[in-house]
Amino acid sequence: MNPYWSPLVQELKPYVPGEQPKLSSLVKLNTNENPYPPSPKVLEALRHELNGSLRLYPDPNAEQLKLAIGRYLNVRTEQVFVGNGSDEVLAHAFLALLKHEQPILFPDITYSFYPVYCGLYGIAYNSIPLTDSFDIRIEDYARPNGGIVFPNPNAPTGRLLLQTDIERLLNGNRDSVVIVDEAYIDFGGESAAALVNRFPNLLVVQTLSKSRSLAGLRIGFAIGDAGLIEALERVKGSFNSYPLDRLAIAGGVAALEDRDHFEWSRQAIMWTRNWVTQALADLGFEVLPSAANFVFARHPAHDAGELAAALRERHIIVRHFRLPRIEQFLRITIGTEEDCQALLDALNALVAGKAAA
Amino acid sequence: MNPYWSPLVQELKPYVPGEQPKLSSLVKLNTNENPYPPSPKVLEALRHELNGSLRLYPDPNAEQLKLAIGRYLNVRTEQVFVGNGSDEVLAHAFLALLKHEQPILFPDITYSFYPVYCGLYGIAYNSIPLTDSFDIRIEDYARPNGGIVFPNPNAPTGRLLLQTDIERLLNGNRDSVVIVDEAYIDFGGESAAALVNRFPNLLVVQTLSKSRSLAGLRIGFAIGDAGLIEALERVKGSFNSYPLDRLAIAGGVAALEDRDHFEWSRQAIMWTRNWVTQALADLGFEVLPSAANFVFARHPAHDAGELAAALRERHIIVRHFRLPRIEQFLRITIGTEEDCQALLDALNALVAGKAAA
Numbered sequence: 001m002n003p004y005w006s007p008l009v010q011e012l013k014p015y016v017p018g019e020q021p022k023l024s025s026l027v028k029l030n031t032n033e034n035p036y037p038p039s040p041k042v043l044e045a046l047r048h049e050l051n052g053s054l055r056l057y058p059d060p061n062a063e064q065l066k067l068a069i070g071r072y073l074n075v076r077t078e079q080v081f082v083g084n085g086s087d088e089v090l091a092h093a094f095l096a097l098l099k100h101e102q103p104i105l106f107p108d109i110t111y112s113f114y115p116v117y118c119g120l121y122g123i124a125y126n127s128i129p130l131t132d133s134f135d136i137r138i139e140d141y142a143r144p145n146g147g148i149v150f151p152n153p154n155a156p157t158g159r160l161l162l163q164t165d166i167e168r169l170l171n172g173n174r175d176s177v178v179i180v181d182e183a184y185i186d187f188g189g190e191s192a193a194a195l196v197n198r199f200p201n202l203l204v205v206q207t208l209s210k211s212r213s214l215a216g217l218r219i220g221f222a223i224g225d226a227g228l229i230e231a232l233e234r235v236k237g238s239f240n241s242y243p244l245d246r247l248a249i250a251g252g253v254a255a256l257e258d259r260d261h262f263e264w265s266r267q268a269i270m271w272t273r274n275w276v277t278q279a280l281a282d283l284g285f286e287v288l289p290s291a292a293n294f295v296f297a298r299h300p301a302h303d304a305g306e307l308a309a310a311l312r313e314r315h316i317i318v319r320h321f322r323l324p325r326i327e328q329f330l331r332i333t334i335g336t337e338e339d340c341q342a343l344l345d346a347l348n349a350l351v352a353g354k355a356a357a
Numbered sequence: 358m359n360p361y362w363s364p365l366v367q368e369l370k371p372y373v374p375g376e377q378p379k380l381s382s383l384v385k386l387n388t389n390e391n392p393y394p395p396s397p398k399v400l401e402a403l404r405h406e407l408n409g410s411l412r413l414y415p416d417p418n419a420e421q422l423k424l425a426i427g428r429y430l431n432v433r434t435e436q437v438f439v440g441n442g443s444d445e446v447l448a449h450a451f452l453a454l455l456k457h458e459q460p461i462l463f464p465d466i467t468y469s470f471y472p473v474y475c476g477l478y479g480i481a482y483n484s485i486p487l488t489d490s491f492d493i494r495i496e497d498y499a500r501p502n503g504g505i506v507f508p509n510p511n512a513p514t515g516r517l518l519l520q521t522d523i524e525r526l527l528n529g530n531r532d533s534v535v536i537v538d539e540a541y542i543d544f545g546g547e548s549a550a551a552l553v554n555r556f557p558n559l560l561v562v563q564t565l566s567k568s569r570s571l572a573g574l575r576i577g578f579a580i581g582d583a584g585l586i587e588a589l590e591r592v593k594g595s596f597n598s599y600p601l602d603r604l605a606i607a608g609g610v611a612a613l614e615d616r617d618h619f620e621w622s623r624q625a626i627m628w629t630r631n632w633v634t635q636a637l638a639d640l641g642f643e644v645l646p647s648a649a650n651f652v653f654a655r656h657p658a659h660d661a662g663e664l665a666a667a668l669r670e671r672h673i674i675v676r677h678f679r680l681p682r683i684e685q686f687l688r689i690t691i692g693t694e695e696d697c698q699a700l701l702d703a704l705n706a707l708v709a710g711k712a713a714a
Contacts, residue, residue: 002584006456014594037409052394055570099363213412216603227359237371246573
């Protein structure tokens with residue numbers, strides 16, 4: 001053990017992100033990226049920013065981006081926080097709003113970064129089992145807590161919690177913060193951002209990585225009561241004054257302003273998802289109903305780890321989590337039609353091959 | 358007090374960055390930006406990255422950037438850590454390497470983010486007074502400590518600690534980490550990076566914001582023994598998997614590879630600094646010897662706060678810290694010759710005006 005490490009570091013168990021392969025020839029369905037490029041207006045805005053002004057610091061408050069988010073979600077800039085990807089936004093939110101005496105609550109099957117943040121900041125947590133159908137049951141969260149956090153749609157299941165259920169949760173939980181992590185909301189759900197004026201303890205987190213095709217630019221944001229946002233600003237101001245570079249700010253604004261491209265891209269992905277879901281079912285897969293840009297599926301006769309390895313041999317990568325309850329599932333990102341056809345062809349060969357054997 | 362805030366947030370005192378004015382007509386000498394644009398090769402590399410691949414996550418390990426830094430400073434990639442500006446790198450280093458039982462040590466007059474990190478992570482510190490001539494005296498750090506951190510050249514004084522003194526400090530302090538924060542080293546000092554193979558407790562932090570004219574792109578890095586770097590990676594992996602976006606990685610690589618532009622820009626700034634130092638002295642200012650891209654100066658007959666306000670009326674902004682021992686100093690960034698001439702003309706009018714009155 002390195003004697004220079006702080007005691008905390010010795011205990012940390014970092015998050016392991018999905019593979020970012022160097023080979024561009026792979027069909028990459030493992031990290032839920034959008035298969036379509038960002039809006040041409042984003043590239044144009046970025047080109048416009050490529051000049052000598054890169055020598056200057058960005059606006060530490062990223063005001064133009066906050067204004068664009070405010071226009072998009074109909075909130076004031078004091079209700080908007082921005083960060084270097086929604087992972088940074090979540091990290092600050094855990095420290096600013098979820099570190100209390102009581103343990104926080106999140107589902108047992110969820111975004112696997114949540115327990116990592118708890119380890120980083122010394123936050124106790126209880127994981128609440130999803131139902132057998134992988135649903136969040138609101139009643140299970142009716143207990144004293146230091147905060148509640150969950151993705152909606154949930155990851156990696158893709159299952160959506162309805163707005164009425166979120167309202168029910170908020171009505172029953174007024175004393176601690178509820179964070180709704182909406183990384184995938186644009187692919188089939190309704191944002192809880194519409195509720196922030198009614199619930200001063202609601203924080204909604206979104207990202208431009210998925211539905212805006214900007215995973216490479218690192219932009220996340222949170223919407224909430226100005227009091228919650230101020231807490232995030234205090235942590236941010238004690239950590240890094242300028243988390244968003246000049247290009248990210250400009251690109252983010254342009255992405256939020258091009259509503260047509262956004263609509264087109266998310267509709268295309270939802271259409272493909274419906275087709276892939278049906279095709280997987282036809283191959284004998286059980287596919288959870290997904291409101292995200294991925295599906296979560298298992299085959300009763302084929303081991304998920306073996307399927308993932310066999311796909312990999314065919315240059316197709318999907319995500320497989322060796323975790324309790326979900327080790328027989330594959331999480332498959334919705335790619336282009338061409339990507340998905342390649343996946344389905346490969347699975348057809350694998351499943352039919354074994355069935356014939 | 359907002360009941361949803363964590364107890365920690367209620368105590369935080371965030372760092373206040375220098376103003377980033379919206380008016381581009383100002384002569385901006387307040388945040389130590391490089392007055393010259395980044396290398397044309399940086400802009401070319403960025404243009405090359407402006408394409409549909411922004412939909413994909415960046416390499417979480419930013420390997421190309423680590424390789425470029427390794428080539429520049431003659432270290433292996435396992436000895437390199439990269440982050441979203443040197444502020445993020447420093448934040449992770451405080452948590453990973455400076456959070457021990459003993460208080461850490463840093464100068465009483467120094468980068469004012471250090472006590473803020475201590476507040477964020479609950480790290481006790483002792484501030485060690487600089488000498489009357491604003492020097493760091495190595496002997497003053499010969500006491501039990503949880504770590505030592507200082508900028509070299511120091512901020513906001515610009516004073517340089519010689520390599521021999523840093524070696525003396527390291528030889529006398531083997532049991533805790535020493536962080537040398539070299540944001541300004543390229544303007545007149547010699548990097549301690551050459552010492553990392555001999556001292557497993559030395560971490561050297563640099564940034565591309567100043568000498569590479571890329572404050573707007575947010576790239577910082579650290580060099581040290583692979584054991585120290587691993588600690589930083591563990592914190593980073595528990596906070597945000599992708600702190601550097603695709604454009605920052607590409608631009609950073611190009612910046613490090615254009616040695617000619619780098620040399621030209623830092624030589625120009627050093628030349629201007631020498632001229633400005635002499636001209637300020639001719640106006641009656643006491644100017645501390647600076648190895649940075651700014652000077653720290655006071656006038657025996659003029660209040661620094663009043664001078665800063667009067668300059669501001671003339672559309673020239675400099676930085677003034679209302680802090681003990683330095684409240685009569687102005688920190689003036691070295692700009693272009695034209696910027697500096699405007700500053701000197703304004704100061705000449707102010708100082709001569711008062712002298713005549």
